[in-house]
Amino acid sequence: MDISTSKWGYRGLAAWFAVFAVILYTPLVLLVVFSFNNNELPVFPLKGFSTHAYQQFWGNPDLKGSLKTSFEIAAVSSVAAVVLGILASIALVRRRFVGKAAAAGLLLSPLVIPYIIFGIALTILFHVIGIPQGLWTVVMGHIVISLPYTILVLVPRLERIDVRLEEAAQDLGAGAFRTFRSITFPLILPAIVSALLVAATASFDEIIIASFVAGDTVTWPIYLLSQLRFPTLLPQVIAVAVIVIAVSALIVVASEVGRRYFERRLGAQLAAAEAGA
Amino acid sequence: MAVEAQRTPRPAPLAFRGRRRPGLATAGLVGPPVLWLVLLFVVPVGIAVVYSIGVLSFFPGEAKFSFAAWKDFFDWSPYLQLFVKRSLKVAAFVSVASVVLAYPVAYFLALCTTKRKYTLLLLIVTPAFVSYFLRLLAMKVVLGDNGLLNSIAYSLGRNRDHPIPQLLYSQTAVIATLVFVFIPFVALPIFVSLENLDRRLLEAASDLGATRLQAFWRVTFKLSLPGVIAGFVFVFIPTLGEYFTPLIVGGTTGFLFGNSISDLFGPSLDWQAGSVLSVFLVAVVVVLMAVFARFISMKRVAG
Numbered sequence: 001m002d003i004s005t006s007k008w009g010y011r012g013l014a015a016w017f018a019v020f021a022v023i024l025y026t027p028l029v030l031l032v033v034f035s036f037n038n039n040e041l042p043v044f045p046l047k048g049f050s051t052h053a054y055q056q057f058w059g060n061p062d063l064k065g066s067l068k069t070s071f072e073i074a075a076v077s078s079v080a081a082v083v084l085g086i087l088a089s090i091a092l093v094r095r096r097f098v099g100k101a102a103a104a105g106l107l108l109s110p111l112v113i114p115y116i117i118f119g120i121a122l123t124i125l126f127h128v129i130g131i132p133q134g135l136w137t138v139v140m141g142h143i144v145i146s147l148p149y150t151i152l153v154l155v156p157r158l159e160r161i162d163v164r165l166e167e168a169a170q171d172l173g174a175g176a177f178r179t180f181r182s183i184t185f186p187l188i189l190p191a192i193v194s195a196l197l198v199a200a201t202a203s204f205d206e207i208i209i210a211s212f213v214a215g216d217t218v219t220w221p222i223y224l225l226s227q228l229r230f231p232t233l234l235p236q237v238i239a240v241a242v243i244v245i246a247v248s249a250l251i252v253v254a255s256e257v258g259r260r261y262f263e264r265r266l267g268a269q270l271a272a273a274e275a276g277a
Numbered sequence: 278m279a280v281e282a283q284r285t286p287r288p289a290p291l292a293f294r295g296r297r298r299p300g301l302a303t304a305g306l307v308g309p310p311v312l313w314l315v316l317l318f319v320v321p322v323g324i325a326v327v328y329s330i331g332v333l334s335f336f337p338g339e340a341k342f343s344f345a346a347w348k349d350f351f352d353w354s355p356y357l358q359l360f361v362k363r364s365l366k367v368a369a370f371v372s373v374a375s376v377v378l379a380y381p382v383a384y385f386l387a388l389c390t391t392k393r394k395y396t397l398l399l400l401i402v403t404p405a406f407v408s409y410f411l412r413l414l415a416m417k418v419v420l421g422d423n424g425l426l427n428s429i430a431y432s433l434g435r436n437r438d439h440p441i442p443q444l445l446y447s448q449t450a451v452i453a454t455l456v457f458v459f460i461p462f463v464a465l466p467i468f469v470s471l472e473n474l475d476r477r478l479l480e481a482a483s484d485l486g487a488t489r490l491q492a493f494w495r496v497t498f499k500l501s502l503p504g505v506i507a508g509f510v511f512v513f514i515p516t517l518g519e520y521f522t523p524l525i526v527g528g529t530t531g532f533l534f535g536n537s538i539s540d541l542f543g544p545s546l547d548w549q550a551g552s553v554l555s556v557f558l559v560a561v562v563v564v565l566m567a568v569f570a571r572f573i574s575m576k577r578v579a580g
Binding site for chain 2 (some may be wrong): 008020025026045103112117119121128256
């Protein structure tokens with residue numbers, strides 16, 4: 001007998017899984033439905049198919065401007081977060097040092113600490129040292145919250161690389177930077193791409209920190225928040241939301257599929273190398 | 278670990294001796310990311326502590342050292358009441374509900390499916406990467422007066438002028454929305470801990486005469502506890518400071534502790550009281566993290 005489930009237990013669990021998936025996706029599907037609904041308000045009953053909301057959005061410079069701002073913030077902050085994440089991950093995986101557990105705890109803390117605390121902390125900091133709030137202050141905040149995600153993606157990957165490859169390079173005379181460029185970097189490249197995507201997604205729709213430190217800068221979530229008060233603009237906001245949801249889901253799935261592909265390829269290469277040796 | 282042990286005793290190759298200073302390199306690696314967090318998180322919280330006891334003042338004006346703001350807060354102030362009666366309650370409710378609802382899903386994926394296990398997992402986890410804000414918006418569409426649930430109720434004969442009470446803009450809405458938002462994050466660590474479970478232990482339990490329920494309770498569940506606790510923590514702690522969900526779906530009755538903080542730093546402009554509340558929240562979070570860190574290792578969870 002299978003000890004983990006009985007036949008009926010299995011059916012029950014499978015049914016719950018299905019219900020769970022439906023509950024998880026229903027609200028998102030509803031947004032898609034309403035984005036094509038021929039009505040000013042996202043309410044039932046549906047009034048027929050229309051792409052009006054999508055056309056309106058193309059003609060709305062404020063909305064497009066906010067998307068561009070968020071895109072820029074996501075691009076800069078994700079690159080910076082990944083650079084810091086690579087440094088941190090190499091230190092955590094390859095080095096021993098005093099206070100390692102504390103450093104890891106601090107670096108990963110944004111995963112758990114309520115974002116409002118970071119929002120307040122940054123508000124206080126920028127107030128005290130007199131940095132004007134705007135695009136760059138949001139970038140600084142987003143680096144903080146993206147960093148742990150990049151570490152979570154990079155560390156497992158670094159752990160799987162054979163340390164002897166790096167040591168061989170150093171024995172052959174490569175310095176630390178050359179070793180990284182020629183050996184470590186190509187091997188962790190798939191993870192770096194995943195980390196970039198995850199960091200960019202985390203930044204792109206971040207609202208809490210942005211709403212504290214954005215000043216006059218209007219990011220896409222801030223624009224969305226301001227539009228919730230004007231129901232007539234809601235359909236186009238929902239239309240953009242649908243596009244954003246589709247793109248971010250696509251990025252997640254694509255990066256996961258890509259990661260698996262590279263893992264398999266690397267696995268095969270390593271196996272071939274072992275066999276050759 | 279084996280790799281580590283192999284590496285450490287090996288002396289540096291002759292050519293590098295004296296030139297390589299690994300201590301310095303390590304500082305160069307770990308320094309920048311740690312400094313970033315120290316500068317943007319630890320230092321400002323330190324500043325908040327200093328301001329909360331009036332050593333300095335945020336705005337031009339006289340600063341007077343006193344613990345008055347702290348005394349006011351702990352004197353069963355409305356803020357403290359809000360924290361204990363609302364935020365703690367909502368956080369406990371949301372995290373327990375998320376774990377209970379997500380556990381069977383993780384169990385099904387980890388132990389009952391063989392083919393397409395990771396594809397199904399991806400299906401469950403993908404919504405977690407969809408904007409938190411957009412998912413709040415989506416819940417509004419479900420819970421609103423003309424939303425999905427009410428429309429179903431109307432078509433079943435409910436009077437259109439009397440939508441289901443307390444569905445949106447209530448504490449219930451906040452709880453339901455938070456469960457919806459957080460649940461993929463809970464399913465993941467539970468899945469990882471169940472996935473790492475050695476199935477032979479279950480066979481052993483079965484051979485020794487355990488029923489399925491006994492084997493589950495005494496082997497599977499016990500061994501999945503790190504994942505359960507991690508999932509619980511991932512929900513419980515962020516919910517304690519939650520302020521954006523109540524802002525969107527909570528109305529006035531869904532107001533939480535985090536909303537007081539944002540209010541004090543925003544419209545009320547009382548940064549000293551705000552600092553007290555923030556420092557208090559940081560302290561609670563740090564204590565909770567220290568307590569829970571004993572039960573979970575980050576490695577086992579992140580897999």
